[in-house]
Amino acid sequence: MVRRVYFDHSATTPVRPEVAEVMQNYLTANFGNPTSLHYFGRQVRKALEEAREKVAAAIGAKPEEIVFTSGGTESDNMAIHGVAMINKNRGNHIITSAVEHHAVINTVKALGKQGFTVTILPVDKYGLVSVEDLANAITDKTILISIMHANNEVGTIQPIEELAAVAREKGIPFHTDAVQSMGKIPVNVDKLGVDLLTISGHKIYGPKGVGALYIRKGTRWRQSLFHGGAQERLRRAGTENVPGIIGLGKACELAVQDLEKESAYLTTLRDKLIKEVMDRISNVRVTGHPTRRLPNHASFCFEFIEGESMLLSLDMKGIAASSGSACTSGSLEPSHVLLAMGIPHELAHGSIRITLGRDNTEADIDYFMEIMPPIVERLRAMSPLDQE
């Protein structure tokens, strides 16, 4: 059997056994509808509220500030749409950044077609948004700012404390997408100073198809995506994804418990990986910030070769990684994140992202370093680009 090494933890993570175990019970034995008044319903309602407490505790929030959703995408949509809709009579200006996930950027752009004005803040070569740029972009029509905590493609961690402080001063609601930062660096809504915050189960060793939106008490927000039953105190209609929510609660609890140890461990692995790649392969660039980056995140651009062909070659050797190359998605434009950082098109095509997880070991890195250099060599030998 081929050796399998999973290096794509920013795309998704396996559900931890402890999480899968607690979920199981809520599929079969404890299956009631939490809305039901009877025993079967009440048992589940109790567990649901315990999960809410766990999620809240993990980010320093109050349980009633947590709304469960179907994932990070829904949370982002719900945050942005809900704030925009309730505030549209006060102003119509939304600020976001050029490196957001599509769940944010496409939602904001859709509002841009519905009478809202959008400012997309640029980033520097490390992918950082500047506090000054944000301060300058704010007008008296600004009703929402959404800037992500950590970037999924390059791992850069934004100075959310400072950005949110600017918003706070002007009384503008601030949303951050913490899908990637959760479980990897501390995420605390008060320390960050944010009003809305998105998390997703499947990036933190929890299940896919469940997420949460934190909405600070007092934030002007209105449920505006779904219509239906009165679940989640009228904030999200539809029978709750109970096993998913139980899983999310457990995953949040474990994530915070293990944060320090895991982050130290992953940092060591990641630094070894980056060092060896830079030492042993020529014409490579690390993308993202050298230090303000997620502990498990290494991303590179390899000159003269294309991302998808690297991924396929790695995959044949059992290594799973990802790329911001346009060719992986069949589009012509490579990652908007890399382009926003000023990386030229041809270099952006050669991007590769290695995101480590708790089951990875030094031996995995060694295996990668055994496999990768010959792949690069082979593909470069095939490349028609001028290599000097």
Next chain:
Amino acid sequence: MVRRVYFDHSATTPVRPEVAEVMQNYLTANFGNPTSLHYFGRQVRKALEEAREKVAAAIGAKPEEIVFTSGGTESDNMAIHGVAMINKNRGNHIITSAVEHHAVINTVKALGKQGFTVTILPVDKYGLVSVEDLANAITDKTILISIMHANNEVGTIQPIEELAAVAREKGIPFHTDAVQSMGKIPVNVDKLGVDLLTISGHKIYGPKGVGALYIRKGTRWRQSLFHGGAQERLRRAGTENVPGIIGLGKACELAVQDLEKESAYLTTLRDKLIKEVMDRISNVRVTGHPTRRLPNHASFCFEFIEGESMLLSLDMKGIAASSGSACTSGSLEPSHVLLAMGIPHELAHGSIRITLGRDNTEADIDYFMEIMPPIVERLRAMSPLDQE
């Protein structure tokens, strides 16, 4: 230990062990993101598409006509909003019925506040929509008709074939909410003649938090709720709820496999239940249609007493049922469905719904018939209402 009898299968069902088993694997071992190009992603992509085939086969559709969602509520919203948005330049009239689930009725009402005109068709005393009423309601501005297949509160099955035929003749898209009918009576999109159809996992012994929307090829519909990644061929953004979808696929497969046998079994149980209630308790009315009703569905109104107090009393004896009483929902108005059927307020408050499932037995009915009459008697003895 108290004996527990679950009689609330219209609220939700336990996940069948066969379904829970296939899901398990997609939490832990097969955890990849179906969008990923590598081995971990491809394995999951394959399973996802197999699940899509199963769901499609169960309703006589083509796999590419199925979009996975977070549940029945999202499917209903997606169907209605998506058709309304793309057709708003052609017309602005939407027709629905007075007995729809809140996921439909509230979505249509929300559109009513955004420039759409809404016709809510009445129902007769059995809860049936009339084909003639529908035909008369259609105008040249009508762009969508949404009428449910079977009602959740009273079990009445609408004449969808005939209703949809009227729509088809005029070229108007027809949506039906088949959340309750799926797995209980045959659901075939071609025989029904519908263009969009909603199903939900947790009502058919599958998991909560997952559903599907069938969209007939060629139907003018546009994704309009979520923005984000390119999942589900641009029809639903967000990382797919893989274990949920796998579970939904399996649940659909089993539902169709067991339909005939199960429906016969449940009909026998239900008929026994209705007969004994009517024989042994006075001043009770069956709500819904006497024959055009779901095989597992028995619903009643008990005069002089109130639904919640019956539920609580039953629950103390381990029996889980539900009610359309306003008091279970904390609102003042009892069920809009019962009122639409012309049931007076005071009677509607005494409603109770017994929905049977595959694990129920005759002994459960016998137990209910042992418990229920004294409860009714006790509550009636307490009631100040004139009882003659």
Next chain:
Amino acid sequence: MYTDKVMDHFENPRNVGEIADADGVGQVGNPTCGDIMKIYLKIDNDVITDIKFKTFGCGAAIATSSMVTEMAKGKTIEEALKLSNKAVAEALGGLPPKKMHCSNLAADALHAAIENYRDKQK
């Protein structure tokens, strides 16, 4: 996503390299779009006697390059000009629909190389 045939050509590409004294060289694509194909031809008596390629691009780009060289080798330039992008994709057992823009390059690169050869003849 890719057929076994595509993966075989990706993993073991035929005719990779350059021809120092090529009779015709053709290049299509650009690095901005993420794909460049360069084809080198050796032509004797209007017959393609040798062909090599270099490609910057995805799995499909590499596989179609490899396939087109295999299909063209030994053909007359008339026959080679009739080779279509579609034929190349079909010979690989098909390509994912998303990859259509890059599957539309390999035959173009071959044709460009033949053009270049003809221009030189003039």
